Amino acid sequence: MNPISFLILLVTTAVFAIGAASLTISRDINTGVRGEGTLMFPDLVGKVNDVRRVKVTRGTGTSTLVAKEKGGKVTWSLTELFYYPVPLLSVRAVAAGMAQVARIEAKTTRPAKYSKIRVEDPKDKISRSARVELFNKSGEKLADLIVGMEKPSLGGPGQLYVRRPGNNRAWLAQGKITVPEKLENWVDQMIVEIDLPRVRETTLFVTGEKPLRVYKKSEQDQDFLVEGMPDGHELKELFGAEDISRAIQNLAFEEVRPTKYIGLDVKKTPWVRHITFDGLIVEGWMKTIGKKHWVTFRARANSVRLKGEKADEAKIAKEASKINRINNGWAYTISKFETKNLFKTLASLIQPKLGAKSTPKGGPKVGK
Numbered sequence: 001m002n003p004i005s006f007l008i009l010l011v012t013t014a015v016f017a018i019g020a021a022s023l024t025i026s027r028d029i030n031t032g033v034r035g036e037g038t039l040m041f042p043d044l045v046g047k048v049n050d051v052r053r054v055k056v057t058r059g060t061g062t063s064t065l066v067a068k069e070k071g072g073k074v075t076w077s078l079t080e081l082f083y084y085p086v087p088l089l090s091v092r093a094v095a096a097g098m099a100q101v102a103r104i105e106a107k108t109t110r111p112a113k114y115s116k117i118r119v120e121d122p123k124d125k126i127s128r129s130a131r132v133e134l135f136n137k138s139g140e141k142l143a144d145l146i147v148g149m150e151k152p153s154l155g156g157p158g159q160l161y162v163r164r165p166g167n168n169r170a171w172l173a174q175g176k177i178t179v180p181e182k183l184e185n186w187v188d189q190m191i192v193e194i195d196l197p198r199v200r201e202t203t204l205f206v207t208g209e210k211p212l213r214v215y216k217k218s219e220q221d222q223d224f225l226v227e228g229m230p231d232g233h234e235l236k237e238l239f240g241a242e243d244i245s246r247a248i249q250n251l252a253f254e255e256v257r258p259t260k261y262i263g264l265d266v267k268k269t270p271w272v273r274h275i276t277f278d279g280l281i282v283e284g285w286m287k288t289i290g291k292k293h294w295v296t297f298r299a300r301a302n303s304v305r306l307k308g309e310k311a312d313e314a315k316i317a318k319e320a321s322k323i324n325r326i327n328n329g330w331a332y333t334i335s336k337f338e339t340k341n342l343f344k345t346l347a348s349l350i351q352p353k354l355g356a357k358s359t360p361k362g363g364p365k366v367g368k
Contacts, residue, residue, distance in 0.1 A: 053135040059127035097177030109168040117161035118148035253332035279311025299323035
């Protein structure tokens with residue numbers, strides 16, 4: 001992020017401020033207090049580019065987004081998630097929201113009523129509110145707000161209930177502040193994205209088992225074949241072989257840890273190897289700790305291609321670099337379904353056809 005990273009945000013905020021001034025203001029029949037459509041943090045419009053730390057407190061825990069500047073570029077990470085990278089859009093959604101919030105209608109001042117609109121103290125473990133604090137490089141607080149329930153609206157700008165810490169007055173406000181509930185939701189959880197039709201073959205190297213390889217003879221084939229399937233056998237599940245290769249189509253993590261904590265060694269034989277028709281190899285390594293299976297991936301260009309296969313070398317190099325950047329230094333847990341596919345063996349994948357006699361049969365080699 002550079003000094004103009006929030007340029008679009010500032011323009012949007014300015015337009016919003018002009019529109020907010022013309023709002024038709026409702027009256028709180030209990031207090032007679034008017035909202036006037038004013039921004040809750042008017043000074044933040046000119047300082048939003050200075051935000052360098054975002055702290056969000058919930059009953060379930062705290063999320064702290066911190067910025068790091070290097071070579072004129074600012075990157076963000078999440079402290080409580082081992083400083084895992086945070087996309088700028090996640091930060092912008094909070095900072096932009098805080099800068100745009102404007103009072104519409106005064107609401108209750110009675111703490112007993114706070115929970116109905118979710119503006120109670122977020123330190124309470126059963127609280128459903130979120131306290132959002134923005135700080136600059138020197139630690140100066142730029143904004144502080146308790147964000148409550150969103151109010152359904154038919155079109156137009158969003159509305160939500162808010163309250164400033166230390167102030168009893170709750171407000172119905174115009175705006176939207178995107179505050180994820182779980183730590184993982186702050187970050188991009190996708191670790192590998194390879195469209196299934198691209199995958200030529202996948203090999204599993206399960207400890208204590210012979211390598212299991214599923215493959216397609218050509219890119220036009222619809223079904224994956226199983227190497228070594230005996231005659232008279234069939235798949236137990238219609239997409240049993242395909243699911244092994246499908247794992248990397250949209251592979252997202254559930255938990256993340258630095259690999260140094262897990263002890264994954266990418267110098268050993270990989271647990272799984274995927275090869276695409278267009279020249280990409282994606283390999284994954286696994287380590288089991290307790291009941292959790294941790295994986296990490298690396299990608300590289302494939303120097304061995306079949307006759308007629310072509311590859312955009314620059315595109316493949318860029319794709320491999322992205323996968324390596326995301327996975328380098330990190331280990332992940334993935335869904336139970338995808339993890340199950342990484343433990344498949346020939347015996348678990350196939351079954352005899354009813355009444356058929358079986359004889360061994362090997363599949364053709366289609367890659368290295």
